[in-house]
Amino acid sequence: MKPVRPQFVPEPGLDREEMLALQRELTAAAVFEDDLSFSPAEVALVEPVQSRGPNRSGDHTLASFSKGDSLTLEGDTLASNGDAFADVDPGGPPVVAGVDQAFIDDRAISAVVLLQGRDVVGWAHAVSEPPIPYVPGLLAFREGGPIVDALATLAVEPDLLVFDGSGRIHFREAGLATHVGVVFDCPAVGVAKSLLCGTPDEPTDGRPEGWSTPIRVGADDDVTAPEGTVIGYAYQSRQYDGEPRINPLYVSPGHRASAETARELVAALSAGYKLPEPTRLADRFADELKGKLANDT
């Protein structure tokens, strides 16, 4: 896929004010309403993808992303591979991309896994040097570039992008999911493991599986959206029966999805683990790449 709005690609070398300015422009282009070509029910998963047997084509194994995953090191963005897409079913369920990152010293590994229903139909990755350190509110300028590079190698257009990080739950409503979603003008949702900003309607501790509560802009919250706006949801994707101790997920719209739909999509994509399958698999993929990269270098 190609960036539809290259002017918003997070390039290195910007100072803080320029990054903030870019985020404000980006937010104006973001759509926090449903503009999807499918419904959450169409991406519903019942069981974890990795526990299934050989898929339709029979040669993908999630335990080792073994098909076409050789690493090629060249240039600043050192590697990417957008191959292995022969298995996409044109008439099948929506294609969902999960995106995550891992780090080794001063290198960032961006990993993308493509899911169509319960089939892994492709993956891609990019290795690069993070332009800036982690700064709350500026994550897209640290991880966004390599992610765009990896996504750009995809031979098919995903119907949905799922990120590990916030979307609209962000000081300027311009989290990683929103930023990259707008760059590709692709429906996107953000899935964070902790809350960046905003206020839950109710306390989130010890909630049962399936529970959720809105995240709103409170009077004391430093968020550009009007007070009272629902910018996301706390969603309990998994919980233990006995002593509840799993924290909820913080789901928010990235682009072209409402907060409610973002929550429903994440619920439909969850299959027994805390993280929804796309993000969980991307996380595993990133770890695997990290291991291979640690040796070779």
Added chain:
DNA sequence: GCGACAG
């Protein structure tokens, strides 16, 4: 000035 803050 102090605090709080995705990954």
Added chain:
DNA sequence: ATCTTGTCGC
């Protein structure tokens, strides 16, 4: 994000 053993439970 990353550094990491054992441990409780299905």
